[in-house]
Amino acid sequence: MTAPVxxxxxxxxxxxxxxxxxxxxxxxxxxxxxxxxxxxxxVLVFTVVPIVGSVVLSFFHWDVIGTPRFAGTDNYTQVFTxxxxxxxxxxTLIFMVFAVxxxxxxxxxxxxxxxxxxxxxxxxxFRSAFFFPxxxxxxxxxxxxxxxxxxxxxxxxxxxxxVGIAPVPWLTSEHSAxxxxxxxxxxxxxxxxxxxxxxxxxxxxKEIHEASSLDGASGLRKHLSITLPLLSPTLLxxxxxxxxxxxxxxxxxxxxxxxxxxxxxxxVVMVIYQSAFEQLRFGEASAxxxxxxxxxxxxxxLQFRLSRRFVHYQ
Amino acid sequence: MNRxxxxxxxxxxxxxxxxxxxxxxxxxxxxxxxxxxxxxxSFDLPPRIIPGHATTEAYHQVFAQIxxxxxxxxxxLVTALIAVGQMITAGLAxxxxxxxxxxxxxxxxxxxxxxxxxPVQVTIVPVFLxxxxxxxxxxxxxxxxxxxxxxxxxxLMRQYFLGMPKDLGEAALIDGAGPWRIFRSVYAPxxxxxxxxxxxxxxxxxxNEFFRPLILETSPQNFxxxxxxVSLQGNLGTGSISVVLAGVVLSMIPAMAVFVIGQRPLxxxxxxxxxxx
Numbered sequence: 023m024t025a026p027v028x029x030x031x032x033x034x035x036x037x038x039x040x041x042x043x044x045x046x047x048x049x050x051x052x053x054x055x056x057x058x059x060x061x062x063x064x065v066l067v068f069t070v071v072p073i074v075g076s077v078v079l080s081f082f083h084w085d086v087i088g089t090p091r092f093a094g095t096d097n098y099t100q101v102f103t104x105x106x107x108x109x110x111x112x113x114t115l116i117f118m119v120f121a122v123x124x125x126x127x128x129x130x131x132x133x134x135x136x137x138x139x140x141x142x143x144x145x146x147x148f149r150s151a152f153f154f155p156x157x158x159x160x161x162x163x164x165x166x167x168x169x170x171x172x173x174x175x176x177x178x179x180x181x182x183x184x185v186g187i188a189p190v191p192w193l194t195s196e197h198s199a200x201x202x203x204x205x206x207x208x209x210x211x212x213x214x215x216x217x218x219x220x221x222x223x224x225x226x227x228k229e230i231h232e233a234s235s236l237d238g239a240s241g242l243r244k245h246l247s248i249t250l251p252l253l254s255p256t257l258l259x260x261x262x263x264x265x266x267x268x269x270x271x272x273x274x275x276x277x278x279x280x281x282x283x284x285x286x287x288x289x290v291v292m293v294i295y296q297s298a299f300e301q302l303r304f305g306e307a308s309a310x311x312x313x314x315x316x317x318x319x320x321x322x323x324l325q326f327r328l329s330r331r332f333v334h335y336q
Numbered sequence: 337m338n339r340x341x342x343x344x345x346x347x348x349x350x351x352x353x354x355x356x357x358x359x360x361x362x363x364x365x366x367x368x369x370x371x372x373x374x375x376x377x378s379f380d381l382p383p384r385i386i387p388g389h390a391t392t393e394a395y396h397q398v399f400a401q402i403x404x405x406x407x408x409x410x411x412x413l414v415t416a417l418i419a420v421g422q423m424i425t426a427g428l429a430x431x432x433x434x435x436x437x438x439x440x441x442x443x444x445x446x447x448x449x450x451x452x453x454x455p456v457q458v459t460i461v462p463v464f465l466x467x468x469x470x471x472x473x474x475x476x477x478x479x480x481x482x483x484x485x486x487x488x489x490x491x492l493m494r495q496y497f498l499g500m501p502k503d504l505g506e507a508a509l510i511d512g513a514g515p516w517r518i519f520r521s522v523y524a525p526x527x528x529x530x531x532x533x534x535x536x537x538x539x540x541x542x543x544n545e546f547f548r549p550l551i552l553e554t555s556p557q558n559f560x561x562x563x564x565x566v567s568l569q570g571n572l573g574t575g576s577i578s579v580v581l582a583g584v585v586l587s588m589i590p591a592m593a594v595f596v597i598g599q600r601p602l603x604x605x606x607x608x609x610x611x612x613x
Contacts (some may be wrong), residue, residue, distance in 0.1 A: 028444070035438030047437075050515045051596050054438040057428035061365030061448060064425065064485025068463060069451040075462030106459065132356060135349050144350070151357035153363065157595045157602075161562040162584045164570060166367050177366060214606060228343070270455045273546050278568060291457045291547075298461050299551055311458040318455065 073315070080309035085302040097309035104256040107283070107310060109285045113200065117289065118268040120204050125212045125264055126257070132212075133219035149220065160210060164277035167206045168193065171278070192279060193279050203275050203287050204225045215260040216256040222256030223249070254333040262325055269318050290314050312327075355529075371395070371582040394578035395586070398568065401579070404586060406557060407564040411543060412590075414479050414560060417540075420540040421484040424530045430493025431519060431527075435505065452487040460551055467552070474554045483542065489534045492608065495529035497523060533605040534609055538596035561587040 080097050084090040101107050156164065170177045171192040174277055179189040179291075192202040228249055249259075272291040275281055281288035290310060298307035372390045398404060432438070433445050463482055464473060472478035499524060507520045546562045553559055559567075567582045595602070 050436050051337050053515045053519070054432045054436040057432040057436070058444070061490055062444065063431035064482070065451050065487070068482040068485065069454055069459055070447075072459035073454060075465070076458060079462065079465075086468075089521040094488075110573065128356075132353065135353055137349070139346070146355050146450045148357055149603075151424070151600075152596065153603065156362060157540055157544075157591045158364070158588060159562045159565075161544070161546040162565050162587055163363070165566060165580060166363055166584055168569075169581075170363060170366070208388055209363075213360075214478070217603055217606045225372065228576070234358035243430045263339070266453070266455070270457055293460075294457055295547075295551070298464075304461055304465075305521050311461065313457045315454065318453065322453065 041100055063310075066229075076308045076311050076315075079305055080312050082305045084304045086304060087121065087302075093305055096308050097305045100306055101309050101313065106285055107293055110288045110290045111313075113286070113288060114269060114271070114290045115126070117204060117207075117271055118265060119199065120205050120260060121211070121268045122264040124208045125215055126260060128258070129209065129215035129219055130214045130257075132216055133223055134249070136220065139207055147204075152216050155210040156213045160273035161277055163210055164206060164274050167202075167209075167274075168278055169333065171206075187250065194283055196283050198284045199283060201278050203271075205267075206278060207271060207274050211264075215264060218256055218260045219253065219262075222253045226252045242284075251334045254329075258329045258333050265321055265325070266318055269321070270316065340485075348494070367581050367584055371578055371580050371585045372534045394576070394582035397576070397579045398583045398586065402564045402568060402583070403557075404583075405560045406451055407559055408586075408590075410476060410558065411560040414476050415539050415543045417480045418542045419535045421477075421480070422486045422489050423534050426486050426489030426534050427524070427527060427531055429490040430495075431497050431523060431529075433490065434497035435519075435523065436515065448487050448490050452491070456548065459583045460548070464571050466507045466552060473552055474558055476558060478552050479548060480561075483538075483548075486534070486538070488540070492534060492605065493530055494529070496527060497606070502525055511554045529601070533601040533608075536594060536601040537605045539598070540591065540602060543594075 034174065054223070079090075081093055081095070083093045083096070093122055119226060125201040132148075132152060132209070136145055171176075171179075173189055173191045173194060182190065190198055192198050226249065230252070231244060270291055271289050272295070274296075275287040275289050279287045281292050294307050294310050294314070296308065297303045371394055372392065373407050374389060374391050374393055406589070409454045430449070433441065433448075467473045467482075505518045508522050513521070544562060545560070548565075549560045549563050553563065556564075556567075565580075565583045565587055568580045
């Protein structure tokens with residue numbers, strides 16, 4: 023390890039430029055240290071230390087006011103026997119599967135429909151419309167949606183009434199509350215994946231499609247054997263980001279249903295919030311946080327493993 | 337025949353896209369139009385797009401019930417200071433990782449990237465406990481400072497600086513410029529569009545942020561707009577959703593302004609996340 027470092031150092035007075043060079047190197051290192059300090063200190067203080075803190079705290083009982091008591095694995099056994107917590111993990115996973123699948127399918131279908139042959143003003147109008155909900159706050163849009171999904175005077179049921187569907191108790195029935203939360207979430211989020219796909223499609227060279235048309239490939243065939251494989255890196259990013267975001271869902275169920283009815287829409291992050299800041303059980307909240315983190319890492323790692331077989335780079 | 341099929345397919349495409357666009361914008365249009373209805377008429381069905389008797393009564397009530405100006409000032413301060421802070425930290429760190437040579441560059445960059453995976457919910461309890469003895473809970477500063485380091489922003493700016501020609505810096509070096517001069521006079525001015533992306537993304541995200549303010553801010557005078565809005569919901573009991581919706585519209589205005597001005601940087605920020613590899 024020491025040898026290469028020594029050899030890299032310029033021999034003293036080896037050439038006329040040697041002193042200036044070393045000055046430049048020292049200057050560069052100093053500048054790098056100064057430039058990196060805010061980010062590195064911030065990352066250390068506000069992310070790395072808190073993660074370690076979460077893990078440590080998850081082995082203690084603590085209500086902030088008293089002194090922390092060592093709890094061993096109590097918090098974890100508590101988590102694994104608490105029905106609410108277990109249900110929240112199930113809910114979050116169900117939410118993730120449906121929200122991500124819907125979001126990706128819708129976004130992909132729209133991105134493929136929006137072809138280059140359309141006039142550009144029309145393209146940009148559609149693009150802006152799909153992208154618009156992303157700029158709104160999830161909390162305030164959920165407030166709006168709470169009224170639209172109201173069983174008695176909501177616009178959604180009023181519209182469904184026109185096609186002969188009886189009023190659905192969207193937010194008040196255990197069977198449909200999660201569906202409403204998923205719909206609201208997908209409504210706001212699909213524009214993100216849509217933009218990723220439009221960007222990805224633009225990087226696919228036109229010649230490839232033209233060549234396959236000459237060979238007589240049909241539209242569907244072209245999408246399946248050319249577009250999708252070439253788009254697979256973007257699909258990977260969209261699904262990784264989609265899954266990480268979906269596992270952290272909070273605003274929509276918090277505002278729309280407050281986790282109810284019963285525990286039907288209670289998600290992991292809602293339980294973290296409630297056990298820490300409503301019940302002051304910081305140790306247990308940390309344990310749930312650590313488990314959520316492990317879940318996110320595991321799902322992401324699994325995806326990257328699977329992707330090795332399906333993702334093609336040009 | 338083929339020509340007719342082509343026209344038919346194009347029209348089906350446009351019709352499908354229009355339907356989805358209407359579904360996407362519908363709730364927003366409904367929100368704006370209902371906010372201009374008299375509170376007593378706010379539940380009327382069918383929902384008329386143009387209210388029969390347009391009135392700004394609901395808006396007057398919002399201003400009477402919550403201190404909109406204070407909430408807007410809080411939101412503006414928090415969002416603007418986070419956006420500027422992120423542009424500075426991400427610009428500096430991104431440049432270092434892209435163009436400067438120093439020891440442990442790769443592991444340090446790896447560390448920063450890895451924190452992108454850590455959800456704010458997992459670290460919020462320790463961050464809260466860290467801010468508490470510093471007296472920063474229930475202050476705006478407690479919201480601002482922890483949001484300054486940005487892993488995504490650092491990654492984006494690194495990509496941005498990597499995309500600039502190396503020759504520029506080398507030419508300046510030959511002319512006798514030091515590392516600071518090269519950054520300040522050559523590369524930093526070229527980075528403006530990249531920094532705009534960071535700024536717009538930060539503005540959009542933090543203007544709408546709900547989770548951290550919900551936990552950190554307990555006094556109503558420290559609330560940001562999303563928090564204040566959710567508290568307006570008590571109005572449902574009195575039967576006037578138009579008041580709640582007027583509040584929602586008020587909070588959307590700056591977001592819409594950024595959408596109009598910053599649409600391109602926003603889009604580029606999102607798109608580049610999926611295309612850069």
